Amino acid sequence: MTVTIYDVAREAGVSMATVSRVVNNNPNVKPQTRKKVFEAIERLGYRPNAVARGLASKKTTTVGVVIPDISNSIFAEVARGIEDIANMYHYNIILCNADKKKEKEIRVINTLLEKQVDGLLFMGGVVTADHIQAFRTSSVPVVLCGTKDEEQTMPSVDIDHEKAAFDAVNVLIAAGHRDIAMISGTLQDPANGFARYQGYKKALDAAGIELRDEYVRIGNYRYESSVDAVKYFLELSPRPTAIFSATDEMAIGAIHTIQDSGLKVPQDIAVISVDNIRMASMVRPTLTTVAQPMYDIGAVSMRLLTKLMNKESTDNMQVILPHEVIYRNSVTQA
């Protein structure tokens, strides 16, 4: 039924070992023999069985990628970076969505490990002790991308979220704003949540602006969640003249809510955030934001993982990539 390496060997009049060598590009095969084998493969329509190969060689040339939320375009962009480098090094990637659920993340990590992936990339989200525990039960290398663990003991690739937020708020301050509200993510989230909030606080602090509790609302990163936050801000007095959103998606929700209330962005209220998703240049006004290099985060973390899988020495296990303010039209420049 299915044609195996043995069938090919017989058809070509050689041993399985030789066929294996040909398939794996081992140079120790006479060109003529190689040709015979290729012909037999062609004739029989042989397709190597990666499962059998994986069992025999104890390598699958596959890396597992756990993605917290497949419908989030940020992760999609990171995934592209991962893919490109993976292809370059001849690894296949298997992407597993975890729905932003911790329990599912752990389950997915275990599934991937059972499938004997050669390495693991864990994207975004919170990295708990349970995650670390799951990683430890395996012997394959793991790289965190777009996040890091509390103790910073694991290899990771990320931006400096606090500094990014700091820079964003400073754009607002430089434009003359003093009444600056923030739509934050949950403070439980060390990267997109807590760190960005810290950056906001420090920027205000550095400018001698007092932090006002009612100027901070917690959202869930979704468009809808910023609608409520902004409605709340709109009732305040003094009403904020600028809003710093932890993410672009919430910023876009903010812009629309402001506009729906009859106010103008940036004239009445300026808006800035961090991420630079594709949509940021698709709204009106276009969104001023701090870009994180999503593709590079993916690419660099995959590259780091290849080194780890090859047991190459690596100097820097905790990579921080640079970010950059993208000036568009949701903040009036000074």
Place this chain on the structure above:
Amino acid sequence: MTVTIYDVAREAGVSMATVSRVVNNNPNVKPQTRKKVFEAIERLGYRPNAVARGLASKKTTTVGVVIPDISNSIFAEVARGIEDIANMYHYNIILCNADKKKEKEIRVINTLLEKQVDGLLFMGGVVTADHIQAFRTSSVPVVLCGTKDEEQTMPSVDIDHEKAAFDAVNVLIAAGHRDIAMISGTLQDPANGFARYQGYKKALDAAGIELRDEYVRIGNYRYESSVDAVKYFLELSPRPTAIFSATDEMAIGAIHTIQDSGLKVPQDIAVISVDNIRMASMVRPTLTTVAQPMYDIGAVSMRLLTKLMNKESTDNMQVILPHEVIYRNSVTQA
């Protein structure tokens, strides 16, 4: 080093077969024995090797999903539907991005087949003879989702794109429009391209409106591509009073281009499209569009695939799911 089923057997004082039964939830094990085995597993930290299991059982409980473009939110939503049903039937899914490149699609299909997936889901895009050929070289079932092949010989789940487009254009006609332009996808694409164009043509025809060549521009489904199309339309005389876009993303580009030119949507030019991506309710004005049930397309195709993998009989191999007009604010209702 790695602990195997054999180690567990020894530790628990039973045979490998018994351990295998316990791990696979085979009822033919005395509760007490089962307990002993579980304890041994726990003590040793045993994790079953899915690769070995796959080789021995010739089943991987894994289905491969090829996704044309991971950064396209439509596919992401379809993927959610696939995932949910896959989990329900205890299949893992491995997602492979193909960058909308035919060559890469074929390569990915072959990789997946080498990995011995139990079934294949092929999402969106054009299905050529080469694709069919690749599918045929394998013995596992394949379901197309969100697309279909020319000859409709393969199992598939999709909407009636032509009818969806027809309905969209009719909304415009019902609102009194006669000068209706279209931003189409490539006519090579049977689903999102050709079929939607056909629907446009037929709707005009049914209303006795003559088709004008200059009222049709071809885009590439991206936001940017509709900018040029709309600029072209704006110069025309008579200027169209409504635009039908083959996809939401291009429709959003259209709306912004119209607004940037100083005109208003829907007062000066109405816009409608097909898809209903999340962003459709996030733009201003919110986008009137024909919704395709993305989650369901994924869910139904995965369900169909499970039936095929179990060799259950299935009456309907070419499923067409219903679509629905979502009235929002980019078309003034009559």
Place this chain on the structure above:
DNA sequence: CTGTTAGCGCTTTCAC
């Protein structure tokens, strides 16, 4: 209810 025994399809020494 449990153990024995063949493989699954391939890689990988080790000889020749």
Place this chain on the structure above:
DNA sequence: GTGAAAGCGCTAACAG
């Protein structure tokens, strides 16, 4: 350059 043979870790008859 090539072949023989021993597994990789597990499942699946088949016995008992």
